[in-house]
Amino acid sequence: MRWLLLLGAQARYDTLGAAVDALGALGEVHEHAAERLTGSAGGEPGQYRNRLVSLRHAGPREALVAECKRIERDLGRGRLDGMPVDIDLLACAHGNDWQPDPHAVAKREFVMPHVRLLLADAGLEAALPAA
Structure with a gap:
């Protein structure tokens, strides 16, 4: 399976x-x-670094989520101040169609300006509407 992932971190963390x-x-x-520097709603511009990647992963969704959480911990999440890294599953590809991940929909990821910018940069904005 192919998964679309949103990576984010506070700008001070590389x-x-x-x-x-x-x-x-x-x-x-x-x-x-390309990586984008973005701001939070009502916050300073350039507070966060964001990337949009896809990953081919043969295991089930739950295993991928666990691996993403492990990577976050390995890179300092929970030990360092702020947010050194955040990895969110946005969608899964079924053929050439992206299906939004239910957790991303519940978190309203697809209406977030930084997500819309990255999807537009990648030419995927129409594939994952902000509904």
Whole structure:
């Protein structure tokens, strides 16, 4: 299966490259858009680094979520102040169609401006509408 992942970190942490490398140990990684510096709603611009990648992973969703949480911990999440890395599953590919992940829908990921920007950069904005 192919999964679309959103990677994020506070701008002061340069951990996204290490996260991509760690994901590469799980399967083939494809970067869909260049890293973007973004801000939070009502916050300072450039507070966060974000990347959009896809990962081919043969295991079930739950195993991938566990691996992503392990990578987050390995890169300092829970030990360092702030958010050194966050990996969220956005969607799963069924053929050429992306199906939004229910957890991402529940978190309203697809209406977030930084997610919309990355999807647009990758040419995937129409494939995953902000509904």
